Amino acid sequence: MKLAQMKTVEDAAPGVAHGCMDDELGFHLRRSQVAAFKHFGQTVTAAEGITPGLYGMLQVIANNSGLTQSALAEAMDVDRSSIVKVVNQLEDKRLIVRDASPTDRRSYCLRLTSFGRNELARIEQAVTAQDREFSKALSEAERHTLIGLLKRLYK
Amino acid sequence: MKLAQMKTVEDAAPGVAHGCMDDELGFHLRRSQVAAFKHFGQTVTAAEGITPGLYGMLQVIANNSGLTQSALAEAMDVDRSSIVKVVNQLEDKRLIVRDASPTDRRSYCLRLTSFGRNELARIEQAVTAQDREFSKALSEAERHTLIGLLKRLYK
DNA sequence: TATTGTTATACTCTATAACTATA
DNA sequence: TATAGTTATAGAGTATAACAATA
Numbered sequence: 001m002k003l004a005q006m007k008t009v010e011d012a013a014p015g016v017a018h019g020c021m022d023d024e025l026g027f028h029l030r031r032s033q034v035a036a037f038k039h040f041g042q043t044v045t046a047a048e049g050i051t052p053g054l055y056g057m058l059q060v061i062a063n064n065s066g067l068t069q070s071a072l073a074e075a076m077d078v079d080r081s082s083i084v085k086v087v088n089q090l091e092d093k094r095l096i097v098r099d100a101s102p103t104d105r106r107s108y109c110l111r112l113t114s115f116g117r118n119e120l121a122r123i124e125q126a127v128t129a130q131d132r133e134f135s136k137a138l139s140e141a142e143r144h145t146l147i148g149l150l151k152r153l154y155k
Numbered sequence: 156m157k158l159a160q161m162k163t164v165e166d167a168a169p170g171v172a173h174g175c176m177d178d179e180l181g182f183h184l185r186r187s188q189v190a191a192f193k194h195f196g197q198t199v200t201a202a203e204g205i206t207p208g209l210y211g212m213l214q215v216i217a218n219n220s221g222l223t224q225s226a227l228a229e230a231m232d233v234d235r236s237s238i239v240k241v242v243n244q245l246e247d248k249r250l251i252v253r254d255a256s257p258t259d260r261r262s263y264c265l266r267l268t269s270f271g272r273n274e275l276a277r278i279e280q281a282v283t284a285q286d287r288e289f290s291k292a293l294s295e296a297e298r299h300t301l302i303g304l305l306k307r308l309y310k
Numbered sequence: 311t312a313t314t315g316t317t318a319t320a321c322t323c324t325a326t327a328a329c330t331a332t333a
Numbered sequence: 334t335a336t337a338g339t340t341a342t343a344g345a346g347t348a349t350a351a352c353a354a355t356a
Binding site: 017142 | 175178192214215222305306309
Binding site: 084104 | 313314315316317
Protein backbone atom coordinates (compact mmCIF):
# COMPACT_ATOMS: atom_id res chain seq x y z
CA MET A 1 0.00 0.00 0.00
CA LYS A 2 1.26 3.41 -0.93
CA LEU A 3 1.87 5.92 1.83
CA ALA A 4 -0.55 8.37 0.29
CA GLN A 5 -3.36 5.81 0.56
CA MET A 6 -2.88 5.04 4.23
CA LYS A 7 -5.79 5.94 6.49
CA THR A 8 -5.53 5.94 10.25
CA VAL A 9 -7.60 7.55 12.97
CA GLU A 10 -4.90 10.12 13.55
CA ASP A 11 -4.43 11.37 10.01
CA ALA A 12 -8.00 11.04 8.72
CA ALA A 13 -8.96 13.90 6.41
CA PRO A 14 -5.55 15.53 6.62
CA GLY A 15 -6.09 18.10 3.90
CA VAL A 16 -9.40 19.71 4.78
CA ALA A 17 -9.36 23.47 5.31
CA HIS A 18 -11.64 25.06 7.91
CA GLY A 19 -11.31 28.71 6.96
CA CYS A 20 -12.22 31.23 9.62
CA MET A 21 -13.46 28.47 11.92
CA ASP A 22 -9.80 27.99 12.84
CA ASP A 23 -10.14 31.13 14.93
CA GLU A 24 -13.55 30.27 16.41
CA LEU A 25 -13.52 28.98 19.96
CA GLY A 26 -16.85 27.17 19.52
CA PHE A 27 -15.44 25.10 16.68
CA HIS A 28 -12.50 23.88 18.75
CA LEU A 29 -14.69 23.32 21.81
CA ARG A 30 -16.91 21.10 19.71
CA ARG A 31 -14.06 19.12 18.17
CA SER A 32 -12.25 18.54 21.44
CA GLN A 33 -15.46 17.56 23.20
CA VAL A 34 -16.31 15.01 20.51
CA ALA A 35 -12.76 13.66 20.78
CA ALA A 36 -13.11 13.41 24.56
CA PHE A 37 -16.40 11.48 24.31
CA LYS A 38 -14.91 9.14 21.75
CA HIS A 39 -11.88 8.49 23.94
CA PHE A 40 -14.12 7.94 26.98
CA GLY A 41 -16.16 5.44 24.98
CA GLN A 42 -13.12 3.51 23.83
CA THR A 43 -11.70 3.26 27.33
CA VAL A 44 -14.14 3.70 30.22
CA THR A 45 -17.36 2.65 28.48
CA ALA A 46 -15.63 -0.31 26.84
CA ALA A 47 -14.23 -1.51 30.18
CA GLU A 48 -16.90 -0.38 32.67
CA GLY A 49 -20.05 -0.18 30.58
CA ILE A 50 -20.93 3.33 31.69
CA THR A 51 -21.41 6.32 29.39
CA PRO A 52 -20.22 9.88 30.08
CA GLY A 53 -23.81 10.93 30.73
CA LEU A 54 -24.54 8.16 33.23
CA TYR A 55 -21.20 8.77 34.93
CA GLY A 56 -22.01 12.46 35.39
CA MET A 57 -25.44 11.66 36.82
CA LEU A 58 -23.90 9.12 39.20
CA GLN A 59 -21.35 11.65 40.45
CA VAL A 60 -23.99 14.32 41.04
CA ILE A 61 -26.09 11.85 43.02
CA ALA A 62 -23.02 10.68 44.95
CA ASN A 63 -22.02 14.22 45.85
CA ASN A 64 -25.54 15.43 46.64
CA SER A 65 -27.01 12.39 48.33
CA GLY A 66 -30.77 12.48 48.80
CA LEU A 67 -31.49 14.97 46.04
CA THR A 68 -34.77 14.58 44.17
CA GLN A 69 -35.19 13.77 40.48
CA SER A 70 -36.29 17.35 39.86
CA ALA A 71 -33.16 18.66 41.56
CA LEU A 72 -31.04 16.28 39.49
CA ALA A 73 -32.78 17.46 36.33
CA GLU A 74 -32.09 21.08 37.20
CA ALA A 75 -28.45 20.29 38.00
CA MET A 76 -27.98 18.47 34.68
CA ASP A 77 -29.95 21.18 32.83
CA VAL A 78 -32.42 18.74 31.28
CA ASP A 79 -36.16 18.30 31.63
CA ARG A 80 -37.61 16.28 34.53
CA SER A 81 -39.08 13.80 32.06
CA SER A 82 -35.66 13.10 30.56
CA ILE A 83 -34.32 12.06 33.96
CA VAL A 84 -36.71 9.13 34.42
CA LYS A 85 -35.00 6.75 31.97
CA VAL A 86 -31.54 7.58 33.28
CA VAL A 87 -32.54 6.99 36.90
CA ASN A 88 -34.18 3.71 35.81
CA GLN A 89 -30.91 2.63 34.19
CA LEU A 90 -28.85 3.44 37.27
CA GLU A 91 -31.40 1.61 39.40
CA ASP A 92 -31.39 -1.39 37.04
CA LYS A 93 -27.62 -1.52 37.47
CA ARG A 94 -28.17 -1.53 41.28
CA LEU A 95 -26.00 1.59 41.57
CA ILE A 96 -28.68 3.81 43.16
CA VAL A 97 -32.02 3.56 44.95
CA ARG A 98 -35.12 5.72 44.95
CA ASP A 99 -35.79 6.27 48.65
CA ALA A 100 -39.17 7.60 49.75
CA SER A 101 -38.86 11.20 50.87
CA PRO A 102 -39.71 11.60 54.56
CA THR A 103 -41.22 15.03 53.95
CA ASP A 104 -42.87 14.84 50.51
CA ARG A 105 -44.70 11.76 49.33
CA ARG A 106 -44.54 12.94 45.73
CA SER A 107 -40.76 12.79 45.45
CA TYR A 108 -37.88 10.35 45.79
CA CYS A 109 -34.50 10.88 47.41
CA LEU A 110 -31.79 9.44 45.19
CA ARG A 111 -28.90 7.69 46.92
CA LEU A 112 -26.06 5.40 45.97
CA THR A 113 -26.19 1.82 47.16
CA SER A 114 -23.10 0.46 48.88
CA PHE A 115 -22.52 -1.50 45.67
CA GLY A 116 -22.83 1.79 43.78
CA ARG A 117 -20.25 3.43 46.03
CA ASN A 118 -17.78 0.61 45.39
CA GLU A 119 -18.47 0.70 41.67
CA LEU A 120 -18.08 4.47 41.51
CA ALA A 121 -14.76 4.29 43.37
CA ARG A 122 -13.47 1.88 40.74
CA ILE A 123 -14.99 3.81 37.80
CA GLU A 124 -13.49 7.05 39.13
CA GLN A 125 -10.02 5.57 38.83
CA ALA A 126 -10.74 4.56 35.23
CA VAL A 127 -12.10 8.02 34.42
CA THR A 128 -9.15 9.78 36.06
CA ALA A 129 -6.74 7.62 34.07
CA GLN A 130 -8.76 8.26 30.89
CA ASP A 131 -8.80 12.00 31.49
CA ARG A 132 -5.02 12.14 32.00
CA GLU A 133 -4.42 9.92 28.97
CA PHE A 134 -6.70 12.09 26.84
CA SER A 135 -4.82 15.22 27.87
CA LYS A 136 -1.34 13.68 27.81
CA ALA A 137 -0.21 16.27 25.25
CA LEU A 138 -0.54 18.88 28.00
CA SER A 139 1.55 19.31 31.13
CA GLU A 140 -0.31 19.18 34.42
CA ALA A 141 0.06 22.97 34.68
CA GLU A 142 -1.37 23.43 31.18
CA ARG A 143 -4.23 21.07 31.99
CA HIS A 144 -5.17 23.20 34.97
CA THR A 145 -4.80 26.38 32.95
CA LEU A 146 -7.18 24.89 30.37
CA ILE A 147 -9.74 23.88 33.02
CA GLY A 148 -9.52 27.35 34.56
CA LEU A 149 -10.17 29.05 31.21
CA LEU A 150 -13.08 26.72 30.43
CA LYS A 151 -14.70 27.39 33.81
CA ARG A 152 -14.73 31.10 33.05
CA LEU A 153 -16.85 30.46 29.94
CA TYR A 154 -19.84 29.42 32.03
CA LYS A 155 -19.15 31.67 35.04
CA MET B 156 -40.71 37.49 44.35
CA LYS B 157 -38.13 36.73 46.97
CA LEU B 158 -34.49 36.85 45.99
CA ALA B 159 -33.97 33.24 47.09
CA GLN B 160 -36.65 32.09 44.62
CA MET B 161 -35.18 33.82 41.59
CA LYS B 162 -34.01 31.54 38.81
CA THR B 163 -31.88 32.75 35.93
CA VAL B 164 -29.67 31.00 33.43
CA GLU B 165 -26.62 32.14 35.37
CA ASP B 166 -27.50 30.94 38.84
CA ALA B 167 -29.45 27.78 38.01
CA ALA B 168 -28.65 24.93 40.42
CA PRO B 169 -26.22 26.99 42.47
CA GLY B 170 -25.63 24.47 45.22
CA VAL B 171 -24.82 21.24 43.40
CA ALA B 172 -21.45 19.63 44.16
CA HIS B 173 -19.57 17.80 41.40
CA GLY B 174 -16.92 16.00 43.46
CA CYS B 175 -13.84 14.85 41.62
CA MET B 176 -15.36 15.89 38.29
CA ASP B 177 -14.22 19.40 39.18
CA ASP B 178 -10.72 18.27 38.25
CA GLU B 179 -11.74 16.34 35.11
CA LEU B 180 -11.08 18.07 31.82
CA GLY B 181 -13.77 16.06 30.01
CA PHE B 182 -16.43 17.36 32.39
CA HIS B 183 -15.53 20.99 31.76
CA LEU B 184 -15.18 20.41 28.01
CA ARG B 185 -18.70 19.01 27.97
CA ARG B 186 -20.19 21.83 30.03
CA SER B 187 -18.53 24.59 28.05
CA GLN B 188 -19.45 22.98 24.73
CA VAL B 189 -23.10 22.69 25.75
CA ALA B 190 -23.00 26.34 26.85
CA ALA B 191 -21.47 27.33 23.49
CA PHE B 192 -24.19 25.49 21.50
CA LYS B 193 -26.89 27.06 23.61
CA HIS B 194 -25.44 30.53 23.09
CA PHE B 195 -25.10 29.89 19.34
CA GLY B 196 -28.74 28.80 19.23
CA GLN B 197 -29.97 31.89 21.06
CA THR B 198 -28.04 34.24 18.79
CA VAL B 199 -27.01 32.89 15.37
CA THR B 200 -29.70 30.23 14.93
CA ALA B 201 -32.39 32.59 16.20
CA ALA B 202 -31.32 35.33 13.77
CA GLU B 203 -30.00 33.38 10.77
CA GLY B 204 -31.80 30.04 11.02
CA ILE B 205 -28.65 27.96 10.77
CA THR B 206 -27.46 25.43 13.35
CA PRO B 207 -23.84 24.90 14.46
CA GLY B 208 -23.73 21.64 12.49
CA LEU B 209 -25.03 23.15 9.25
CA TYR B 210 -22.69 26.12 9.65
CA GLY B 211 -19.68 23.80 10.02
CA MET B 212 -20.69 21.82 6.94
CA LEU B 213 -21.14 25.02 4.95
CA GLN B 214 -17.68 26.27 5.97
CA VAL B 215 -16.00 23.00 5.01
CA ILE B 216 -17.70 23.07 1.62
CA ALA B 217 -16.80 26.75 1.16
CA ASN B 218 -13.15 26.13 2.01
CA ASN B 219 -12.83 22.89 0.01
CA SER B 220 -14.94 23.68 -3.03
CA GLY B 221 -15.75 20.68 -5.20
CA LEU B 222 -15.26 18.04 -2.51
CA THR B 223 -17.50 14.97 -2.67
CA GLN B 224 -20.08 13.92 -0.10
CA SER B 225 -17.79 11.09 1.01
CA ALA B 226 -14.93 13.54 1.51
CA LEU B 227 -17.26 15.81 3.49
CA ALA B 228 -18.36 12.86 5.60
CA GLU B 229 -14.76 11.93 6.35
CA ALA B 230 -13.91 15.55 7.19
CA MET B 231 -16.85 15.81 9.57
CA ASP B 232 -16.15 12.35 10.98
CA VAL B 233 -19.65 11.02 10.33
CA ASP B 234 -20.98 8.24 8.10
CA ARG B 235 -21.66 8.90 4.38
CA SER B 236 -25.35 8.15 4.95
CA SER B 237 -25.61 10.85 7.62
CA ILE B 238 -24.42 13.47 5.15
CA VAL B 239 -27.31 13.07 2.73
CA LYS B 240 -29.96 14.85 4.77
CA VAL B 241 -27.60 17.70 5.65
CA VAL B 242 -26.61 18.27 2.02
CA ASN B 243 -30.31 18.17 1.10
CA GLN B 244 -31.03 20.88 3.67
CA LEU B 245 -28.22 23.13 2.40
CA GLU B 246 -29.44 22.56 -1.16
CA ASP B 247 -33.05 23.29 -0.14
CA LYS B 248 -31.82 26.57 1.31
CA ARG B 249 -30.14 27.30 -2.08
CA LEU B 250 -26.80 27.66 -0.31
CA ILE B 251 -24.99 24.89 -2.23
CA VAL B 252 -25.33 22.78 -5.38
CA ARG B 253 -24.50 19.19 -6.23
CA ASP B 254 -22.44 19.50 -9.40
CA ALA B 255 -21.86 16.42 -11.53
CA SER B 256 -18.28 15.26 -11.20
CA PRO B 257 -16.41 15.48 -14.51
CA THR B 258 -14.36 12.37 -13.70
CA ASP B 259 -16.71 10.06 -11.76
CA ARG B 260 -20.39 9.74 -12.59
CA ARG B 261 -21.12 8.21 -9.20
CA SER B 262 -20.18 11.28 -7.21
CA TYR B 263 -21.11 14.91 -6.81
CA CYS B 264 -18.88 17.94 -6.35
CA LEU B 265 -20.32 20.20 -3.66
CA ARG B 266 -20.05 23.94 -4.23
CA LEU B 267 -21.52 27.11 -2.76
CA THR B 268 -23.93 29.09 -4.89
CA SER B 269 -23.27 32.79 -5.23
CA PHE B 270 -26.27 33.24 -2.93
CA GLY B 271 -24.59 30.82 -0.53
CA ARG B 272 -21.39 32.85 -0.61
CA ASN B 273 -23.28 36.02 0.25
CA GLU B 274 -25.21 34.28 2.98
CA LEU B 275 -22.08 32.74 4.46
CA ALA B 276 -20.33 36.11 4.49
CA ARG B 277 -23.20 37.53 6.53
CA ILE B 278 -23.49 34.47 8.79
CA GLU B 279 -19.74 34.54 9.42
CA GLN B 280 -20.06 38.01 10.90
CA ALA B 281 -22.85 36.80 13.18
CA VAL B 282 -20.81 33.77 14.25
CA THR B 283 -17.69 35.84 14.88
CA ALA B 284 -19.70 38.24 17.02
CA GLN B 285 -21.33 35.33 18.84
CA ASP B 286 -17.97 33.66 19.48
CA ARG B 287 -16.48 36.85 20.93
CA GLU B 288 -19.58 37.48 23.02
CA PHE B 289 -19.53 33.92 24.34
CA SER B 290 -15.89 34.26 25.36
CA LYS B 291 -16.11 37.83 26.61
CA ALA B 292 -14.90 36.74 30.07
CA LEU B 293 -11.51 36.05 28.45
CA SER B 294 -9.02 38.51 27.05
CA GLU B 295 -8.07 38.06 23.41
CA ALA B 296 -4.74 36.59 24.54
CA GLU B 297 -6.50 34.13 26.84
CA ARG B 298 -8.91 33.17 24.08
CA HIS B 299 -5.99 32.28 21.82
CA THR B 300 -4.25 30.42 24.63
CA LEU B 301 -7.44 28.41 25.13
CA ILE B 302 -7.76 27.61 21.41
CA GLY B 303 -4.11 26.57 21.32
CA LEU B 304 -4.53 24.21 24.27
CA LEU B 305 -7.71 22.70 22.78
CA LYS B 306 -6.01 22.06 19.42
CA ARG B 307 -3.35 20.02 21.16
CA LEU B 308 -6.02 17.63 22.48
CA TYR B 309 -6.80 16.30 19.01
CA LYS B 310 -3.41 16.19 17.34
C1' DT C 311 -53.31 25.95 42.22
C1' DA C 312 -48.69 24.24 41.87
C1' DT C 313 -45.33 20.55 41.88
C1' DT C 314 -43.36 15.52 41.39
C1' DG C 315 -42.79 11.74 38.84
C1' DT C 316 -44.44 9.50 34.85
C1' DT C 317 -46.00 8.32 30.13
C1' DA C 318 -46.80 9.10 25.27
C1' DT C 319 -45.06 11.21 21.57
C1' DA C 320 -41.97 13.47 18.49
C1' DC C 321 -37.74 15.42 16.78
C1' DT C 322 -32.65 15.49 15.98
C1' DC C 323 -28.45 13.22 15.22
C1' DT C 324 -26.15 9.33 14.30
C1' DA C 325 -25.07 4.39 12.84
C1' DT C 326 -25.73 -0.13 10.22
C1' DA C 327 -27.18 -2.69 6.40
C1' DA C 328 -28.75 -3.17 1.90
C1' DC C 329 -29.72 -1.29 -2.60
C1' DT C 330 -28.27 1.19 -7.46
C1' DA C 331 -25.25 2.90 -10.53
C1' DT C 332 -21.17 3.33 -11.54
C1' DA C 333 -15.81 2.34 -11.35
C1' DT D 334 -14.90 -6.38 -6.58
C1' DA D 335 -15.04 -1.94 -4.70
C1' DT D 336 -16.93 2.69 -4.19
C1' DA D 337 -20.51 6.90 -4.19
C1' DG D 338 -24.79 8.12 -3.04
C1' DT D 339 -29.18 6.70 -1.28
C1' DT D 340 -32.85 4.57 1.54
C1' DA D 341 -34.90 2.15 5.41
C1' DT D 342 -34.47 1.44 9.92
C1' DA D 343 -33.00 1.73 14.61
C1' DG D 344 -30.95 3.68 18.76
C1' DA D 345 -29.53 7.57 21.82
C1' DG D 346 -30.81 11.87 23.77
C1' DT D 347 -33.75 15.45 24.21
C1' DA D 348 -38.26 18.20 24.51
C1' DT D 349 -43.43 19.11 25.04
C1' DA D 350 -47.90 18.02 26.72
C1' DA D 351 -50.89 15.68 29.65
C1' DC D 352 -51.95 12.76 33.59
C1' DA D 353 -52.38 10.98 38.73
C1' DA D 354 -50.90 11.69 43.26
C1' DT D 355 -49.71 14.93 46.46
C1' DA D 356 -48.57 19.58 48.32
